[in-house]
Amino acid sequence: MSSLFSAQLHPGRALGFLVLGASLHDVLTRLKAEPQRFPKLDLMYTPTDPVKQPVILGLPANGIRMRFDGPEQRLRLIEVTDFTKNHIFLKPANDKERDLVRPTTEDVPPADATPGPTFRHIYQRFLGPTYDGEYLPSAEMYVLSYPGVAFTFAMKKKEYSPSKDVVSLLHSTAIPTSMAVFSGDSWVKARGTMWTETLPSVKTFAPLAKGKDTSPDEVSLVRIHGGGKLQLFRKWTNNSFWIMLNETTPQQLVAELGPPDAIYRKSDQRMYIHKLRATSNTMAGPSGNDLKRPDDLTDTDQSSHPASDEYDSNDEAVEDDIAANISGECFYNYFYLGFDVLISTPNTTPGPPPSGEVNPDTPKPPFSSTTADRLVATKVILHGNVPGSYPFNRHRRCRWEISYLSSSNDSDAANSETPFTEMEEKLRKAWQFIYPSEAEAQQKQRGMVLNRGWGDSPGSSCELLGGWEESGGTNPGVGKGRGEDSTTTLYGFPGLVFEVLKNGWVSAVTVF
Known part of the structure; x- marks a missing residue:
């Protein structure tokens, strides 16, 4: 009782x-x-x-x-x-x-x-x-x-x-x-x-209220400007700060957001073939075909969740890791803010479409990476926390909008509350210049179906989506029958990958 x-x-x-x-x-x-x-x-x-x-x-x-x-x-x-x-x-x-x-x-x-x-x-x-x-x-x-x-x-x-x-x-x-x-x-x-x-x-x-609680205000909106530029707005204030992919350092993230709730380092090699191809494309320089190939962009949710629901790290351990200036690729998990940030060596960031509006307030990074092995933020995964989805309640819901697709008209917005069918139409129109024909655009932008629940498939890979079954964890959904929609579809566009549920709503978007 x-x-x-x-x-x-x-x-x-x-x-x-x-x-x-x-x-x-x-x-x-x-x-x-x-x-x-x-x-x-x-x-x-x-x-x-x-x-x-x-x-x-x-x-x-x-x-x-x-x-x-x-x-x-x-x-x-x-x-x-x-x-x-x-x-x-x-x-x-x-x-x-x-x-x-x-x-x-x-x-x-x-x-x-x-x-x-x-x-x-x-x-x-x-x-x-x-x-x-x-x-x-x-x-x-x-x-x-x-x-x-x-x-x-x-x-x-x-x-x-x-x-x-x-x-x-x-x-x-x-x-x-x-x-x-x-x-x-x-x-x-x-x-x-x-x-x-x-x-x-x-x-x-x-x-x-806790007297020792000095955590910053939560992030109410992430505005995606293209070219690896994300503007994060604080709730209840007029303040915002920027994450510049391939420029923002872990130290700058911690200064703005505080220590992450967890640091995840698992390396899963089952999507290694996609990494090799993406790496070779980057070394050769991005072309139109490189930007529009969705299966090159699917390994974007790498290690985005810890291996179990109850992660081991506490605040002291996290701070020790940060102070030690850890080396190697890892994810900073901000569960209570609604997103994860991949920390790795710099790579090439696709630029925004020519029609994209350039924000004059975009700051220049305080310093540029001078060495290829400097650790910086290279990807950000924004989680929707959609009820009924497989990862429900792992992260707080993070709201976002794509600035170069939106206008001042609310009905024309492209954001976290936009059905993906509408979002896809806007994205195809914005990026149509890189495709020789509509037929090729549809072929290159086809979705990749994944299942998080299969224990021996790429769909369960922590490298790709994060799976609880590998660590004996349980689905974090609420009650029986909740959070069991484990099949999703990935759609790739330059600088963006959308994970879409069967009902057509976006469960997560990766910015790279």
């Missing part, structure tokens, strides 16, 4: 450690770390549109349900659906703690126990008086709203009258069917902006 979930209510901000604005990856990682307390996790999403429609995470054993927006995967709404499975309390400043429902430690609740708080308790003792609420006739529900908190009561249409006040409408013993925690002055006002409002940083939430 799971232990009772005890949480302090922070109206408009949080319920215990569940903070509005937290990422789906962060919340899932925290919940999965306590299986006895949270024995069952139910993830619900729209299979045909998992990156735009809300994602729902249920805790049936704890009577909690959470809703995240699709594009950013941020926690937007927390609901209490069963008051008997948790202990919620309020602790006003300079006042004693108030229980929403008096908790019981008995397996069988006492005879006088109620399935939830009464209207009188909420209105008189827990939160106090408030304005009249909103009646929803289609659902036959009355919503009693406070700033950041709302309670839903069942009410028949014949019982409701707009001329009555809230105290006259609700009996003193009426028990709500649910409670919601949201950002806003009232439920009526919050509904219109709930899924798009910019929520404050979780780091500013004082009860959970």
